[in-house]
Amino acid sequence: MANGASSSAASSSSSSSGLPPPPPPPKILLAKPPSAPRLARDDDSSAAASRSRNPYPSSLNFLSADSWDLLPDRVLPFLTENTDFTVVGVIGPPGVGKSTILNELYGFETSSPGMPLPFVVQSDESKAMARHCTMGMELRVSAERLILIDSQPVFSPSVLLDMMKPDGLSTIPVLNGESLPADLAHELIGIQLGVFLASVCNVLLVVSEGIHDYSMWKLMLTVDLLKHGLPDPSLLTPGHFQGCSSGLDKENKADVQGGTEDFLAALVFIHTKLRVEDLSPPNISLLRNALTQYFKSSTFIMSDNGSSSERQTDSSGPHVAKFGKDFRGPDLFFLPLKLREDSQKIQFESYSSMLGKLRDQLLSMHGRPFAKNIAERDWLRSSAKIWDLVKKSPAIADYSKILQKSGLFRK
Secondary structure, X not given: OHHHHHHHHHHHHHHHOOOOOOOOOOOOOOOXXXXXXXXXXXXXXXXXXXXHHOOHHHHHEEEOOOOOOEOHHHHHHHOOOOOOOEEEEEEOOOOOOHHHHHHHHHOOOOOOOOOOOOOOOOOHHHHXXXXXXXXXXXXXXXXXXXXXXXXXXXXXXXXXXXXEOOOXXXXXXXXXXXXXXXXXXXXXXXXXXXXXXXXXXXXEEEEEEOOOOOHHHHHHHHHHHHOOOOEOHHHOOOOOOOOOOOOHHHHOOOXXXXXXXXXOOEEEEEEEEEOOHHHOHHHHHHHHHHHHHHOOOOHHHEXXXXXXXXXXXXXXXXXXXXXXXXOOOOEEEEEEOOOOOOXXXXXXXXXXXXXXXXXXHHHHOOOOOOOOOOOHXXXXXXXXXXXXXXXXXXXXXXXXXXXXXXXXXXX
């Protein structure tokens, strides 16, 4: 009510002064922690400098990029006992538009002045310096109860540089504190992020740049190969917790219940920054057929009844994906290169229009459901357990040894 009164007063004041009324408040606000700093006035340079050093999004960091530990306690206050929610994660190389896509899914109003982005996107300065924005994983919850997880880029030179010691070893304890070469640990980090997100998300967006980059396809096949012994998140949740006062650490006493049924997120492959010639119908058909063949023996392309699912075609255009009701993935979507507003180049459809269509289809698609109904907070508890299992995975540890002996990893 106080906000409404102040809004009315501001409106009447601007009317009497002859100035246009202030813009309406955004439809969806960021969920700010109690200690969130106030927005600075234009003349408050010290507060603005403080915000630039300590931007708000870091307060909901879900995974520490330094210790490589999950930080569920930071997220717990923003989750509820609601069971009607969808978890959407994203993974991909740097600069492909992962955070931009999640901002669109969040429903962020770009016309709202003074509001920080839910997920930080690369600035011109960070692009020039070849720096990445997302550290570890970031989590936000939208008004539609979408739990959105942004992950740090894979195959990123700046991530590798940050994690490399002078002797070439990794600063990040990727596998039970084992000391590994930084370039090997860097590759394993991408695999661990993929395995974790495929294990806890209903939908996983796999983003690549251009029409000829298949590195993310290869990564997800490796994820499918190494995702072993990780049960459905809903099977990790106990019926109740006893002797718990507050805090996730006290609550997280779950034991695996009811078996180890495998769970895999529904995959949506998104290729961004495509040129007009890339979006021609023959090129799109070739890419779709290649994706289907590439994953034909993968468990990612199994339908909900356990059998292989045929791809469905879409009559709305060659560059629009079709999300089938029973199809769990991989699905395919295309985003054109974002042109300047004054550009005279011809496009099949504008970037903003296609981004909006992607949001609409993702919100309406049937992601992979968990085996049982699960509350948001229970999902968080299970995710913490699953991340611990990922870091201790014997399959990933054996794969690491093979890579180290053969030298067949990115250097």
